[in-house]
Amino acid sequence: MDRKPIFDQVRSTLGRAFSQPEVDALDAAIDAAIEEGTPSPRALGPAGTALIKTWEGCEKRLKDGTFEAYPDPGSADGRPWTIGWGSTGPDIRPGLIWTQAQCDARFERDIAAYVREVAEFLSASPTSANQFDALVSFHYNTGAIRRSTLGALHKAGRFAEARAEFGRWIHNNGKPMKGLQNRRREEAELYGTA
Structure with missing residues (x-):
């Protein structure tokens, strides 16, 4: 899955770059959403x-x-x-x-x-x-x-x-x-x- 569009949208909404902990948390949230949608x-x-x-x-x-x-x-x-x-x-x-x-x-x-x-x-x-x-x-x-x-x-x-x-x-x-x-x-x- 290409995550760049997601990160770009959130970055644009926040109006700033991410810290590494924020990147890790967003990655974990995306992974959890994918896992949740996958039986x-x-x-x-x-x-x-x-x-x-x-x-x-x-x-x-x-x-x-x-x-x-x-x-x-x-x-x-x-x-x-x-x-x-x-x-x-x-x-x-x-x-x-x-x-x-x-x-x-x-x-x-x-x-x-x-x-x-x-x-x-x-x-x-x-x-x-x-x-x-x-x-x-x-x-x-x-x-x-x-x-x-x-x-x-x-x-x-x-x-x-x-x-x-x-x-x-x-x-x-x-x-x-x-x-x-x-x-x-x-x-x-x-x-x-x-």
Whole structure:
């Protein structure tokens, strides 16, 4: 979708250019409108959202209530830099500061993409709501749904084996991390809940 006409119209109405947070918020609103108008048989439920936000909690809160980007605690080089609800990408860098609204808007934009990627990967594979939520949480953290044995086993309907695979994704920089162990345990529990 060509968003330029939308941005041009709003810019003209306001009589000024946008700040980057305004661009991000407008992009998120357009994405939400597109998602709302597109029927989707799969959606992230409250259990999945709560699980992701528990493990991707807004960190590095400053005294004024804003949030500062921080390096990955388990990687040797600090990459990827992260902010808000686990947001990463080329625009996330040292010194970046966001408001809570920016963190929330970016999460909504990012999670819509991850939900879509998991839904496309699963296609028509039988999947319960809790399995879907757990797989989205896994993919949001790893980006690995398409290349994982976990994903392949799920698509093959081998659910018990897929559930066991969560526990293999606990390493960062070759080292097991307690936080990842706990997250994968919670994802596996949700995955196995009817």
